[in-house]
Amino acid sequence: MKKIVVFGVGLIGGSFALALKKAGAVEHVVGVGRTETSLLRAKELGIIDEVSTNVADAVQGADLIMLAAPVAQTGAILASIAPHLQPGTIVTDAGSTKADVVAAAREAFGDKIAQFVPGHPIAGREQNGPDAALADLYVGKKTVITSLPENTEQDIERVAQAWQACGAIIHRLTPQEHDAVFASVSHLPHLLAYALVDDIASKPHAPILFQYAASGFRDFTRIAGSSPEMWRDISLANRAALLHELDAYLVQLIRMRKMLVERDSDALEKIYANAQQARHNWSVAIETAERQSKEGGD
Amino acid sequence: MKKIVVFGVGLIGGSFALALKKAGAVEHVVGVGRTETSLLRAKELGIIDEVSTNVADAVQGADLIMLAAPVAQTGAILASIAPHLQPGTIVTDAGSTKADVVAAAREAFGDKIAQFVPGHPIAGREQNGPDAALADLYVGKKTVITSLPENTEQDIERVAQAWQACGAIIHRLTPQEHDAVFASVSHLPHLLAYALVDDIASKPHAPILFQYAASGFRDFTRIAGSSPEMWRDISLANRAALLHELDAYLVQLIRMRKMLVERDSDALEKIYANAQQARHNWSVAIETAERQSKEGGD
Incomplete structure (x- = not known):
């Protein structure tokens, strides 16, 4: 990609940008945010190449726009992008909930909704902000793409490829699932x-x-x-x-x-034992998957 | 102490014996248990000096008897000890609940109840059995002594000293508390x-x-x-x-x-924020206490 725009240059958006840069998957990263301090710090850290406070300018010629600001701002950010959204630009997000994001996107984008491909990377750390961003945050982690009926398979694939360049494993669910x-x-x-x-x-x-x-x-x-x-x-x-x-x-x-x-000692033990067994099975499955993912990466 | 008897030579009882030996606080440890394999293994590991399957013989001349078998066996073990319990021997336990243990002890010991000083060490590991026992399991950990009105301060102090020799910090609560x-x-x-x-x-x-x-x-x-x-x-x-x-x-x-x-967004946030703050304060207090306990131990 030539240009991506990241709204919110903290842990999630910052790590996305760093990972894409490390993979050589993007040439130019523009950061947009509410607090200039964060944007300047992100530039200092090499997360973004350009700071922008003007949405109209920022989104021009972008291949991909990533929304990684707090979920409560999603509607307002999408509405600020909509009038300037060019054909060929895909918008995606990293929100922890999806049905509400899709509803906000439908309202903001109207007949441009096909350009919005929602997503959710399953990764995090306790720290926040640009300084917490890591190029390998998504390596071996799941990213769930909850595509819309309007999305083309080609656009979904472009979002998937960006996440795969970050090292993530793509899963697909509907927003409701x-x-x-x-x-x-x-x-x-x-x-x-x-x-x-x-x-x-x-x-x-x-x-x-x-x-x-x-x-x-x-x-x-x-x-x-x-x-x-x-x-x-x-x-x-x-x-x-x-x-x-x-x-x-x-x-x-x-x-x-x-x-x-x-x-009722037996009934209680049955619940405890079922839980213990299920957790054990889950734990073994997770460890096996992590080991295989590490071996695959070597 | 010249002689202690440990019922249940797994993680909890085995670590207690190992810690007392390491501290030079006991000369001879007798292990009693239901499975001979565990007892022989405990002897092999140097946790106990003598294996016994005869309660009457085992408890003769003991300074301290520790019950560290599964809580469900407490009543039966206490009943097996009672007829052979000599004056001067103190019995304690390591069970996770106390009111029920006290009730079982009152029933089993009758007018010998003053010789039972209940306790609960707050320590554990995921593994079990003699092989999981560690001499330093209790270092810096709390042991709660839930003494009875019938106990003499001298007997309580003897149990406290045994735990202190294991490195534990003594707390006192009533069984109900x-x-x-x-x-x-x-x-x-x-x-x-x-x-x-x-x-x-x-x-x-x-x-x-x-x-x-x-x-x-x-x-x-x-x-x-x-x-x-x-x-x-x-x-x-x-x-x-x-x-x-x-x-x-x-x-x-x-x-x-x-x-x-x-x-009700405000009310929900208030609960979340109160919980986050309380957990943060607790976490800081615990870390400070652990640091001080380590510094004190050096």
Whole structure:
């Protein structure tokens, strides 16, 4: 690609740009953002070649536009791009939810919607900002492309190739499948971890409770250390799917509550044993996949 | 101490014996257990000096008896010790729940109850059995002594000194306080993690869900990799306190469900932010304490 434009030059957008540069897959990277400090820092770090605060200028002649700003800004950014979007430019994103992003894109782009190919890289770190960006953040990680019926296979392939140049493994789901899957394995666990820590912290004897919390608690609640603003946005953006998963989980907890009340030792052990076995199988499968992906990369 | 007897020579009991030996705090260690293979292995590894399958002989002249067998066996082991228990011998345990252990001890020991000083070391590893035992397992870790009104301060001090010789830091709670604290920061999180993995594993599209589970899910569910039998026993042994915590958590989830339904972005963010801040403060406090404990040990 000759030119790409990255909206949001932090961990996700910055790592995307760095990886493409390292792979020799792009000649010129333009960064667009709300805070000039981040943009200047990204330029200093060699993440971007050009800082722009003018969307109209920035998107001219771009092969690919990547949206990696906080999800809440997606609609506004797409609307600012739409009037200047040229044929031949593809727009993609890196948001953690997809149905809401697609709805915002349909509203902003109208009959240019075919040019928007949504995506979600499954990678992250605890740090944020341009300084956290890594050229190998996506190596061996999944990127889910949730293409639209309007997208051409050729455009989807161009987005896939950019991610593959970053080292990512491409998966494809519909936006609805994506949101249901991540509500289950990511968004609900985050809500549950936040709920537990807030519950404990709100008790009058919280200090004594925290004093005895050990390594199991630390791992269980690690995701409650994530950005509250980001997860508020994700929870609301994927509200319907999250409520669906939360309700299933509440049913499960109420079933288990009954087993405790009735001292139903066998039923409780069956759930624990099924969970332990399923987690073990998952863990083995993940490790095997990671080993194979590393061997393939050598 | 001249002689100690350890019932259960696996990770917990074996590490206790190894640590006391390393500290020169004991001359002779007798191991008692259900499986001869484990006892012979423990002797081979230098954890114990003598294998015994006869409780009456084993406990003669013991300064300290440590119960580190699975909690479900506690009552039976205490009953087997009671008729042979000599004045001057103290019995302690390492069980994860305390009120039920105390009840079993009262029943088994009757008017000898003053000789039972209950305890709970807050340490563990994923492995089990004599081969998993480590002389430094308890270094810098907490051991909670939940003494009884009948215990003399002198006897409590002897148990505390044994644990201190292992490098542990002594905390004191009543059995009821202990069970309430660990229901909150350990037993409930285990139940919640098992519940989530079983919930996901039971869905028809489980394979696709597990395929997209990433590092947040791995940490959140790590404790669901623990022994189902052990956690079934703990859940039932601490049933009343666990139900109390589970009910508070259900109230919390139902509150948060309402916030999602009503799109109450501020209320949701407040919970997430409070949890993030509380976890951050806890994490800093733990790291400071660990650093100080290491510096103190040098």
